[in-house]
Amino acid sequence: MKNVKFGISAIAAALALAGCGQSGGGGSEVKIGHVGPLTGGIAHLGKDNENGARLAIEEANAAKTKIDGKEVKFVLVAEDDQADPKVGTTVAQKLVDAKVSGVVGHLNSGTSIPASPIYNGAGIPVISGSATNPKLTEQGFKTQFRVVGRDDQQGPAIASYLATNNKPQTVAVIDDATAYGEGIANEVEKTLKAAKINVLPREKGTDKTTDWKAVLTKLRGRNPDAVFYGGMDATGGPLLKQGRELGIKAVFSFGDGACTDKMKELAGDAAEGLLCSQAGIPVEAADKKFLDAYKKKFNADPILYSPFTYDAANMLIQAMQKANSSDPKKYLPELQKLDFKGATGKIAFDGKGDRKDAEMTIFTMKGGKLLPVAVITGGKSQSFDDFVKGMK
Amino acid sequence: MDTFLQQLVNGLTAGSVYAVVALGYTMVYGIIQLINFAHGEVVMIGAMVAFTVINLLAPTGLPPLAIVLIGAGCAVPVCMLVGYGMERLAYRPLRHAPRLAPLITAIGVSIILQHVALMIWSRNILAFPQIIPSRTYFIGGAAITSVQIAILAICLTLMAGLALLVYRTPLGTAMRATAQNPQVAGLMGIDINRVIAVTFIIGAGLGAVAGVLFGTYYGLAQYTMGSVLGLKAFSAAVLGGIGNIPGAMLGGVLLGLVEALGAGYIGDFTDLCQWGLPLAACEGGGHFILFGSNYQDVFAFIVLILVLVFRPQGLLGERVGDRA
Numbered sequence: 001m002k003n004v005k006f007g008i009s010a011i012a013a014a015l016a017l018a019g020c021g022q023s024g025g026g027g028s029e030v031k032i033g034h035v036g037p038l039t040g041g042i043a044h045l046g047k048d049n050e051n052g053a054r055l056a057i058e059e060a061n062a063a064k065t066k067i068d069g070k071e072v073k074f075v076l077v078a079e080d081d082q083a084d085p086k087v088g089t090t091v092a093q094k095l096v097d098a099k100v101s102g103v104v105g106h107l108n109s110g111t112s113i114p115a116s117p118i119y120n121g122a123g124i125p126v127i128s129g130s131a132t133n134p135k136l137t138e139q140g141f142k143t144q145f146r147v148v149g150r151d152d153q154q155g156p157a158i159a160s161y162l163a164t165n166n167k168p169q170t171v172a173v174i175d176d177a178t179a180y181g182e183g184i185a186n187e188v189e190k191t192l193k194a195a196k197i198n199v200l201p202r203e204k205g206t207d208k209t210t211d212w213k214a215v216l217t218k219l220r221g222r223n224p225d226a227v228f229y230g231g232m233d234a235t236g237g238p239l240l241k242q243g244r245e246l247g248i249k250a251v252f253s254f255g256d257g258a259c260t261d262k263m264k265e266l267a268g269d270a271a272e273g274l275l276c277s278q279a280g281i282p283v284e285a286a287d288k289k290f291l292d293a294y295k296k297k298f299n300a301d302p303i304l305y306s307p308f309t310y311d312a313a314n315m316l317i318q319a320m321q322k323a324n325s326s327d328p329k330k331y332l333p334e335l336q337k338l339d340f341k342g343a344t345g346k347i348a349f350d351g352k353g354d355r356k357d358a359e360m361t362i363f364t365m366k367g368g369k370l371l372p373v374a375v376i377t378g379g380k381s382q383s384f385d386d387f388v389k390g391m392k
Numbered sequence: 393m394d395t396f397l398q399q400l401v402n403g404l405t406a407g408s409v410y411a412v413v414a415l416g417y418t419m420v421y422g423i424i425q426l427i428n429f430a431h432g433e434v435v436m437i438g439a440m441v442a443f444t445v446i447n448l449l450a451p452t453g454l455p456p457l458a459i460v461l462i463g464a465g466c467a468v469p470v471c472m473l474v475g476y477g478m479e480r481l482a483y484r485p486l487r488h489a490p491r492l493a494p495l496i497t498a499i500g501v502s503i504i505l506q507h508v509a510l511m512i513w514s515r516n517i518l519a520f521p522q523i524i525p526s527r528t529y530f531i532g533g534a535a536i537t538s539v540q541i542a543i544l545a546i547c548l549t550l551m552a553g554l555a556l557l558v559y560r561t562p563l564g565t566a567m568r569a570t571a572q573n574p575q576v577a578g579l580m581g582i583d584i585n586r587v588i589a590v591t592f593i594i595g596a597g598l599g600a601v602a603g604v605l606f607g608t609y610y611g612l613a614q615y616t617m618g619s620v621l622g623l624k625a626f627s628a629a630v631l632g633g634i635g636n637i638p639g640a641m642l643g644g645v646l647l648g649l650v651e652a653l654g655a656g657y658i659g660d661f662t663d664l665c666q667w668g669l670p671l672a673a674c675e676g677g678g679h680f681i682l683f684g685s686n687y688q689d690v691f692a693f694i695v696l697i698l699v700l701v702f703r704p705q706g707l708l709g710e711r712v713g714d715r716a
Contacts, residue, residue: 201659201679201681202679204685205685206686211406211610211651213402213406213652214402214652214656214688217395217402218656218659218660220395234612234614245526245537247528265521266519
């Protein structure tokens with residue numbers, strides 16, 4: 001029997017490209033998982049995220065990174081969750097069974113949230129570079145982190161930008177009666193009221209509303225200087241278009257759900273001048289060194305969240321170095337108190353695993369394109385150009 | 393006052409589109425007592441076909457109006473074909489079956505059409521290319537866009553044209569005769585199969601135009617857009633008296649107005665603070681709104697229920713005996 005077992009493991013070892021995997025008394029190979037959708041509608045974003053993590057790992061290998069005095073080889077275990085919550089949990093279990101030391105991902109909040117208890121049960125730290133739903137870090141899991149901002153930091157960001165830059169006296173707030181839309185609209189209203197700005201009684205639509213004219217007509221009679229809508233682009237586009245048709249001159253502002261290029265298609269010329277916010281920073285604001293290295297390695301420009309997954313992977317590696325161990329139990333405390341400077345700026349985690357002072361970017365539609373105008377960090381607004389200068 | 397006037401303009405525009413869709417329901421019901429639940433999907437397919445054609449032609453540099461007209465010109469025959477196809481394949485074989493069978497078939501056809509559209513045009517929301525420059529005019533404080541004016545004009549023309557067809561032509565006479573009594577109409581030498589098919593085709597053609605108007609007005613199309621639009625138009629047809637052509641027109645416009653005014657004012661009327669209730673939320677000029685404007689879509693169905701309770705034959709309908 002013994003010989004048979006030995007035979008199987010010998011074959012397995014021979015098959016594995018890194019044949020030294022099982023020898024060396026632990027620590028010579030460290031597996032880091034990455035999960036994102038690699039098939040389906042947002043596969044390009046999943047691949048972009050994976051590339052970010054892959055770049056970090058290959059750089060660490062090229063630099064012959066040592067943990068506890070021994071040189072180690074980092075291996076990226078990339079999995080596809082198809083942006084499907086059910087597949088997300090299966091893949092998470094697969095990574096746990098593969099005994100990864102840490103995980104970067106998942107891309108979507110919808111897959112990250114159901115996967116998080118699985119990682120937590122196994123004690124494996126997981127850092128998302130793109131999941132913004134507040135619930136992810138509200139479950140009390142010590143192993144869950146994210147390096148991107150939360151949706152509920154977005155409301156205050158766009159509201160404070162509106163309050164300081166446009167100085168409206170009266171603002172109308174509309175939402176689409178979904179958890180996301182209502183949540184962000186509530187945050188906006190709170191921040192505006194704190195800035196002593198008059199907020200009109202909340203108006204509501206649904207996430208399927210196409211005719212906003214009744215609501216907008218009512219608002220027009222009250223003459224707001226600005227309108228905020230918490231909802232997605234599919235409803236936000238018609239809202240903006242119809243608002244302009246009715247002759248409303250107010251500034252229209254949106255959260256990230258309606259901060260997409262689709263707004264231009266849906267609202268046409270009316271989209272010009274809209275304000276909207278997104279969690280994180282646009283890729284062009286990331287560290288130049290990262291951008292160049294990414295371009296050189298993958299022969300393409302980073303798309304969206306790869307600077308964040310790059311930072312997430314690097315944070316895992318750095319925490320392991322500090323703890324002199326790739327054992328999750330040992331390096332987790334180091335990760336929690338890590339003070340990190342990465343491609344997206346300074347990163348440190350708060351008690352929940354959220355990024356302290358996460359950046360939010362404000363965009364405006366100009367010439368049919370969304371251009372970043374300001375970056376908000378910890379309630380302070382900074383023009384986008386100044387922010388980029390500070391990063392270089 | 394200009395708010396009220398504006399709500400009237402909004403309601404009239406939406407209402408006239410409902411009216412054109414409602415005609416499709418009411419014509420078919422009038423002639424074979426079938427509620428063609430797939431009619432909303434015909435409207436959707438009209439919008440989708442126009443979307444594809446307009447998208448293809450938009451970069452060619454043709455005048456925008458010509459592109460939209462070609463789009464509508466392609467949507468109408470496609471929808472007519474769909475209308476004829478469903479009558480021929482799904483309803484004609486069931487003409488003498490119990491009433492429930494074609495009704496359930498209609499629901500089935502509706503689901504099939506929706507999923508065919510899903511396969512062709514994806515589940516995404518399609519942004520209608522906005523090539524027609526929309527100009528806004530102000531009349532007495534109410535804004536009305538050139539697109540809205542065009543919608544009102546087209547809908548009125550279609551309704552007038554249909555009324556002429558039904559009340560002033562031999563075909564219209566044949567349609568009314570078939571509606572009154574198919575057997576006797578058949579004995580008088582009317583080819584009732586042909587008349588019924590033509591009714592479906594005309595209804596589908598009207599639906600196609602409504603779909604194109606809806607798409608250009610709101611700037612979007614999606615494979616699910618037909619279901620709510622269809623239900624509202626059906627409510628409009630019942631409101632006016634199903635089977636009654638002027639009734640569908642009146643019902644559509646009324647429904648549009650009820651919706652616009654309802655959504656515009658319900659928030660104010662259900663704001664508990666203005667009634668002087670001692671609520672915590674009211675302090676310092678706060679508001680406690682019981683029903684917001686998100687209840688807009690509910691009005692169509694409240695109206696439907698009220699009509700069914702108090703005047704089952706509809707506003708212009710006559711009480712008729714069961715003719716089956």
